[in-house]
Amino acid sequence: MSTAGPLGEYLRARRELVGPGAVGLPAHGRRRVPGLRREELALLAGISADYYLRLEQGRDRNPSAQVLEALARALLLDAEATAHLRRLGGHAPADRPARRPERVPVGIRQLVGSWAETPAFVHGRHLDVLFANPMATALTPIYRVGVNLLREVFLGQRAPALYPAPESVAASAVAGLRAQVGAEVNDPRLTELVDELTAGSELFRRLWARHDVTVRAGGGLRMLHHPQVGDLELRYEKLTISGTTQSLVVYHAEPGSPSARSLARLGAAVDAPETDG
Structure with missing residues (x-):
């Protein structure tokens, strides 16, 4: 596991899968990395580029539910992927039962x-x-x-x-x-x-x-x-x-x-x- 943690790794992986044209940004010019740049995603989500960088690098692992929803919209995530992002960001239901050995009823x-x-x-x-x-x-x-x-x-x-x-x-x-x-x-x-x-x-x-x-x-x-x-x-x-x-x-x-x-x-x-x- 990298220092970015699960949330940071997920954000980077999904960012690299979204082309600028898919979100209405110009696709011209040389791009060193696939997908969106960090600052482009931050702009689309309405957060600062510095804050987004902290999230992706794992230096801030407790974003609000509103930030996660904004990132999900900017990344064009469907409902399942959005729910996964929320869980990675610590917004899963708190009453999840403890794991037990799997036995078929x-x-x-x-x-x-x-x-x-x-x-x-x-x-x-x-x-x-x-x-x-x-x-x-x-x-x-x-x-x-x-x-x-x-x-x-x-x-x-x-x-x-x-x-x-x-x-x-x-x-x-x-x-x-x-x-x-x-x-x-x-x-x-x-x-x-x-x-x-x-x-x-x-x-x-x-x-x-x-x-x-x-x-x-x-x-x-x-x-x-x-x-x-x-x-x-x-x-x-x-x-x-x-x-x-x-x-x-x-x-x-x-x-x-x-x-x-x-x-x-x-x-x-x-x-x-x-x-x-």
Whole structure:
């Protein structure tokens, strides 16, 4: 961690991603650094250049909520990124519960385990797989208990074969991790994971330095490749498990589609009894 601290690092990273033209400033002339100059951002936010410099260098780490909101507007941050900036500046809710070991609720385990034809798994705040049903593990061994999804995406050998667009998946995973941990960037587990990925992956270093923040609850479409049943076009739903820092991820196919038939074949293989020889 640099002396700038999490807030200063975030401000600098986001400042370098905003071009002058995006905020109505002339883009002509030679610029030594990408994005906005410090004094330009300070002007847009309505604060002094000296005060902004202190924030970015970590010499002032307690800005008011009004200053943070002004900086968020000047940096063109969306709602999620603005909330992240507020947390880094010390304006998160004060009644956050203490961290406890992540355990998947019994009801969720029973529910997910009962889905014989639907791949589903649960991951924790650091993207460790905490529970997975047999269909999820059959879809890919990446979805098995004990696997860290970030480590697999950036350092493993299976993710590029599974995901046709691995860089998009990687960017989403990093932005989701930032959203999950919020301002708690000194969490020892997070520090260990980030250090490992930084040392082993240039792509991770680049994406982590962007400080993108995305709350990944919701859903979408994902193209996967399975070595036995071929290409799969699956929808996924990502649901936050109430009262936890965990997420439930469920895959399903359009009814009657080729992917649904392929998923059914995969399910039949999972259910088939083992035979000798």
